[in-house]
Amino acid sequence: MPQAWAEVDLDAYRENVRTLAALAPGAQLMAVVKANAYGHGLAPVARAAREAGADWLGVATLDEALALRATGDEGPLLCWLAAPGADFAAAARHDVEVTASSAEQLGEILAASQVPRIQLKVDTGLGRNGAFGDQWSDLVAAAARATADGVRLTGVWSHLACGDEPDHPANDAQEARFREAVDELRAAGLEPGLRHLANSAALMTRPSAHFDLVRAGIATYGLPPDPAMPHDVPLTPVMSLRARLAAVKRVPAGQGVSYGYRHVTDRETTLGLVPIGYGEGVHRAATGRAHAWFDGHRVPVVGTICMDQMVVDLGDLPAGRGDVVTLFGPGDAGEPTAVEWAEASGTIAYEVVTGLGGRIQLTHTADPGRSR
Incomplete structure (x- = not known):
């Protein structure tokens, strides 16, 4: 027996995933397993997520995605954070979908490898990653050219700044901006693929943000996005x-x-x-x-x-x-x-x-x- 150990209950994790998926029956569910599955162990948690019916897995970096593929995972997988020089060719070889957050980054991705599937991220107000303002129009134009060359756009997404404060006005503003961004894609002749905005907090409290896919992170581990956030979702800490x-x-x-x-x-x-x-x-x-x-x-x-x-x-x-x-x-x-x-x-x-x-x-x- 070790002198200290973190015991992870995979049954509780699977039940949490099922409970969260049931909140958005019209959407697919992505289980987020970045940062070594929030410290819970990447490989066993990813397997449990797939067993519980998660349609997608999500990680932050390409290194995390490749580590997950090395465990034998073969299902839909998205990563979204990459600095210049990332090995996008490896992403293509291992069937990892990557995210472009600017026209410049899309160019880097396509120069490294003819990636067949890609998702776009729009910054709707969080002020972190994603194309913001006129950058979004530039990214849409670049994506239109890429799809004409055979690249398949499979999704468009963004991330909420105040999802764990359900009444914060930023949530309405970001959702409205997201819808505008999707409309701009369609106006350019592009089908957006999977639209996703909801994190754990919005999944639990904001059905209007469920769209086609929801991204469940901290809640799958049985922890609330914020202890003060009101909800009645039965979750078990894992x-x-x-x-x-x-x-x-x-x-x-x-x-x-x-x-x-x-x-x-x-x-x-x-x-x-x-x-x-x-x-x-x-x-x-x-x-x-x-x-x-x-x-x-x-x-x-x-x-x-x-x-x-x-x-x-x-x-x-x-x-x-x-x-x-x-x-x-x-x-x-x-x-x-x-x-x-x-x-x-x-x-x-x-x-x-x-x-x-x-x-x-x-x-x-x-x-x-x-x-x-």
Whole structure:
């Protein structure tokens, strides 16, 4: 048994994918597995997504796409982030669809390889990637020339800035701009292929943005796009972070704990040493604010979180070296969740799960009887 591990419940992941797909029955679903499947493990999560009926997989970079193809995945796959010099010829060889965000980038793609299928991205107001303003008209014109030479346009898409704030006026503005961009494509004689705008948040709260395909990312892992976003979609967090206690000791009242004595015990108590820290992606900012789960009880993380260890106050609970402590999980039994660790760290749940690494081993569990 490893000393620390992130346990990923693939059954819960598959069920989340099915639940989200059911919210947009008229659209295809893309499961986003970028950043090592948000820290959950690219290959097993991608397989689970396909098993759950995901029509597409989505990754950010071409390197991620090629890594996914190396695992044996053969289904529809889109990537969307590439700096100059990206190996677009490899994308064509491995049947990876790429995204052009400007006329210049489309030229780079076509110069590297006669890519048979391509998607276009329009910046409708996020201010990141995608063709903005007059750049979109330039990209449409370039795409019209490319399709005349045999390139197939398979999709047009954009990304919302405030999808996790359903009432934000930017959502209406971006959706309207997206529709205008699609109309401009059609006016140029191009069929847009799959139109997609909705991320997890819009999938859950904005049916008008579902179009032909929805891109489900953080929600497939059972985590909300934002804890404050209202929704009634039943999702199960997929990852649990566990470790075995490396040391257990009884200490008196008045004992300082960890660097800087930011915590001093106020009673005789038992301290447990958890052998992971910010070297594994556990945020130091959670010092004095986070809790763990031990023997059916929440226990506080006390003292400064260090590079490779942290301390929990076990009170009078019986404990021994090698006993398992859970930092976060789905919360069903009362254990802390990744969202709570994010709040304790002053960040978002995305960062909590994608940032894990170091000595933490990824393990994947599934019950064949539950898979459908």
